[in-house]
Amino acid sequence: MKVCYVADNRVRLNYGCRASSMALYDIISEYHVIDSTIYGDMKSGYVPELYRGQVKPSKFVIYGERVLRVLSKFLLRKTYQKKEEANFIADNAFESLSNFMRCYNKYQPLRELYSKVNNADAVMINGEGSFIFRQGTRYDLNFILFILALAQSLGKKTYLLNSVFSDGAASERNIRDINQTRELCVKCNLVTARDKLSYKYYKDNIAENIVYVPDALFAWRKFSSYIPMAAMFPYAGVVFPDLQSQWKSFDFSKPYIAVSSASRERYVEDNVYIECYIKLINALKGQYRVVIVQTCGGEDFLKRVAELTDTKIIDVHTNILFGMSVLASAQCYVSGRWHPSIMASLGGTPCVMMSSNSHKSMAIYEELEYDHKKLYSNLPTDEEIRHILSDVSECVKNTKRVDIINNVMMKNEQLKMYEKLLR
DSSP: OEEEEEEEGGGSSBHHHHHHHHHHHHHHHHHSEEEEEEEGGGGSSOOHHHHTTTOOOOHHHHHHHHHHHHHIIIIISSOOOOOOTTOOOOSSHHHHHHHHHHHGGGOHHHHHHHHHHHTOSEEEEEEETOOEEOSSOOHHHHHHHHHHHHHHHTTOEEEEEEEOOEEOTTSOOOHHHHHHHHHHHTTOSEEEESSHHHHHHHHHHTOSOOEEOOOGGGGGGGGGGGTTHHHHOTTTTOOSSOOGGGGOOOOTTSOOEEEEEEOOSSOOOHHHHHHHHHHHHHHHHTTSOEEEEOOBGGGTHHHHHHHHHTOEEEOTTSOHHHHHHHHHTSSEEEEEOHHHHHHHHTTTOOEEEBOOSSSHHHHHHHHTTOSOOOOBOSSOOHHHHHHHHHHHHHHHHHOOHHHHHHHHHHHHHHGGGHHHHTO
16 A cells, blocks of 8 residues: 555654654555655644745735734734634644645645645554643644544545553543544544553543554664664764763763653743752762763753753764663663653663653553552652662662563564554
């Protein structure tokens, strides 16, 4: 089949988005021809250049908007908020579809999107972390539901692959989004959950048409020969611009602990995170050599933490296999990250998990069959930091890395299920 691959997130500043998108792409391309790709930057939010292209509004439209701004200011006592026609995504997938069909012919990027879907035999969507049913619907969830509605309206086969299904960690369950997901997903040719908690959640709350297949990133065991990279070539991960902070020396051949943050459950100012993570890093550095790994753009505050604690940091822009090497070679990985934790497990690195925006941190423990399943706050308290140190010590002393690697190998083997499922 000719496939349109949707939500290829390798264009985003995020280790997990990049690595898992490439891994899933490779799996699909084993069995089908990926004829076109819709990248993940389109599902991240409305960007005029990505949706509207170079089309400029007419002088009449510009004049009309000026009038509306003036009227809003003096009559309604509020600022006029323009909603561009190309910004078609709504909180209802069928409303999004209706908006799109009215406007797509006017804008080159939207014409291309329609053509990619229309010319494919099947649309295969990287569900990844989008199906989190929180209040205040995620833009990426609305976008994927729209794609399903469009593809199904055009009579295309639809596949939702490698997805989480979870409540949000800090809000009420969004029943409306669950109902929409059910309406569209029951028409899919295949839906796969990337972890067992998501599989159970989907069956309990959405529908029965679900298959558990381990996360596509477990297939990256094929890159195990790259795991020694950081130890052999410690400066290979330096990215442009070659700032002096990136050239801070660090011997990856000696034991060390890797630390990242987690997806935020709710908005908290960076200064609060900086203060907290300085405590965490300093506490760990009292006993171990530590490297900070910035896995996404949302962890920019870690650069300041690294500066204030004089700690080596791996930039989010680094070569993704170098990033994997750093994680997979560590004695222990402290974070609340799903895919980076899988990358760490490829080398047998044990994880100490912090809570996240969904159940994914607990899912790591479940997928890798940890005996201990203690989650710590993304902003750990002083007491939690003491417990984190204790858990890290336990991992370092008692973890059999070969057991984690064997578990990874089993997951890797299970991915062969796609040979039959993607027919």
